[in-house]
Amino acid sequence: MSLTEPIRCRKQVRLFIAYYRSLGQIRNYVLATLCIHTALRISDILSISCDGVYDFENNRVRETFTITEKKTKKSKTIALNKSVITALEAYLPSAVPGSPLILNNQTGKAISRIQAYRIIRAAAETLNFSQRVSCHSLRKTFGYHAWKDGVSPAVIMEIYNHSSFAVTRRYLGVSQDDKNGVYLGMVF
DSSP states (O other), X not given: OOOOOOOOOHHHHHHHHHHHHHTXXXXXXXXXXXXXXXXXXXXXXXXXXXXXXXXXXXXXXXXXXXXXXXXXOOEEEEEOOHHHHHHHHHXXXXXXXXXXXXXXXXXXXXXXXXXXXXXXXXXXXXXXXXXXXXXXXXXXXXXXXXXXXXXXXXXXXXXXXXXXXXXXXXXXXXXXXXXXXXXHHOOO
């Protein structure tokens, strides 16, 4: 398992998502948004086609899309929230039917996992994040904030398609500060 941790600070998450949008790099903005809001592995994000998320006939973003995860071979349907839809709408003029969503313009194929890592890492470094941030830590960020918002760990485990709760527990990245907050908040 990766040694990365989730981004625990919501302000940092918002800064991270907004980083590439502020630079006008919409593809990278879509990549960052999908990594954080879908809890998909980077290999699955890179396998998404434009047709999967866009209804080209009606010129709009789909509300859901279905993907078969590469690692688990399980099919899952993901509802697209407002943040993802906004990012995809910004990218729609560049979307080409039949092409990968996160397109490498030079090759006509999806960008590589290494290139995705470099994109994610560059944003974290520029924003001076103290923790190591990778594509996988963005997947962990989804679960961590879902858990902090009160989503049952069992539901998060289902979203991740984990076979055991022990794996999900490690993904949540529960810190001593989180535990201290529980202790300090238990006042009767």
